[in-house]
Amino acid sequence: xxxxxxxxxxxxxxxxxxxxxxxxxxxxxxxxGLLFGFVYQQGIVTDLPVAVVDQNRTETxxxxxxxxxxxxxxxxxxxxxxxxLLNDDLKSGKIVGIVNIPDKFEQDIFMQRYPQVHVExxxxxxxxTNFALRGxxxxxxxxxxxxxxEALQKQGVPATIASQQFEAFSISTxxxxxxxxxxxTFLFPGLLATILQxxxxxxxxxxxxxxxEDGTFPELLKHTTSPMMVLLTKSFPYLLMGGLIWLMILHxxxxxxxxxxxxSWAMIYSLSIMFILSVTAxxxxxxxxxxxxxxxxxxxxxxxxxxxxxxxxxWPLSQMPEWVVxxxxxxxxxxxxxxxxxxxxxxxxxxxxxxxxxxMFWLTVIPGLLTYLVIIFKIKQVSTKEPSAM
Numbered sequence: 469x470x471x472x473x474x475x476x477x478x479x480x481x482x483x484x485x486x487x488x489x490x491x492x493x494x495x496x497x498x499x500x501g502l503l504f505g506f507v508y509q510q511g512i513v514t515d516l517p518v519a520v521v522d523q524n525r526t527e528t529x530x531x532x533x534x535x536x537x538x539x540x541x542x543x544x545x546x547x548x549x550x551x552x553l554l555n556d557d558l559k560s561g562k563i564v565g566i567v568n569i570p571d572k573f574e575q576d577i578f579m580q581r582y583p584q585v586h587v588e589x590x591x592x593x594x595x596x597t598n599f600a601l602r603g604x605x606x607x608x609x610x611x612x613x614x615x616x617x618e619a620l621q622k623q624g625v626p627a628t629i630a631s632q633q634f635e636a637f638s639i640s641t642x643x644x645x646x647x648x649x650x651x652x653t654f655l656f657p658g659l660l661a662t663i664l665q666x667x668x669x670x671x672x673x674x675x676x677x678x679x680x681e682d683g684t685f686p687e688l689l690k691h692t693t694s695p696m697m698v699l700l701t702k703s704f705p706y707l708l709m710g711g712l713i714w715l716m717i718l719h720x721x722x723x724x725x726x727x728x729x730x731x732s733w734a735m736i737y738s739l740s741i742m743f744i745l746s747v748t749a750x751x752x753x754x755x756x757x758x759x760x761x762x763x764x765x766x767x768x769x770x771x772x773x774x775x776x777x778x779x780x781x782x783w784p785l786s787q788m789p790e791w792v793v794x795x796x797x798x799x800x801x802x803x804x805x806x807x808x809x810x811x812x813x814x815x816x817x818x819x820x821x822x823x824x825x826x827x828m829f830w831l832t833v834i835p836g837l838l839t840y841l842v843i844i845f846k847i848k849q850v851s852t853k854e855p856s857a858m
Contacts, residue, residue, distance in 0.1 A: 503774055510787050513599040518565045519546040519554050524573035532569060535611045541603025558590050558644065560820035561810055564600045565589045577637060584638045591643035592813045594654045595782055608639050645814040653727055657812060658805050660717050662776040665747050665801050668710050669772050672751025673765040675702050680759040686850050695843040703752050710744040731811035735818065739807050742828040746800035749835035756842040781805045803827040
């Protein structure tokens, strides 16, 4: 028993001597709990951007627009006379829906011709679609009943009879890009990209730190002392493996489950290259700075674990606190998933993904430059035989 207690005490000492492990085991559940709590704190999606095509431009159509804007789920961001002005915004995700109020809307209501209000939704993000549809239907159906009663009363129908009639106009709804609201189409590509980021970071954690721990970094410098050559040789195998894995995912796994590409393969490949480059740049930087394989792995996993939740893929970034949005913005997955989903499901064009491409470009360049400087420092340490953390 005494031996058992000594060994237990020894394990506790070993554990608490690893500061990163202590932070992860004790701090991570609390930290992630708070982070995810803040992400979903609001509980419902509000102020989703919706545009209105008002071909009627009457007091009745204005009442309808005001009612939609008063709904907590909806924010009317544009009122235009022609739907052609909005199709590009729907595809890019700038708006989640279009409400088309037809010409002669008011006249047809009072003549009991039952005009149709047409609603188009961007179904790329099912969460947004469901909340937008709920908000629009709540608003339209409430006003629908009120307008029918008012129209009948103007025709001399007694209020008691008019109040039993509830439809002044019909509502038609179409979900674009993912009309069946297929959850596999919505979720599967994002999960696979998340897995790729996770395994790449896990592998990259060992890139430099393994050389440091094994004492083989000086041996590497016998072959080259060029910082750029060191950076490229340390990065290229992971870029190659990551690219091959992603090609397999795109052309085998997604195809096997019937997830098709509605956009350009050139755009998909461009996004994929930038994504793999930016993930590799961040992973190689952490590995170059941290001399321990275990610690570099732990740090990268701390970054990667919440990535999917805070990426905005399932829950809109607009509903998260600003500091969570900032944290999400320095993770490549956030920018990749936003653009990848819009291209693959909605068939978005180059003009719709430039901001995400630029973001991943800088998430490649900045960590890459920092890694280059770290390598210069490490080379100088070895060449001058100064004590180092390797």
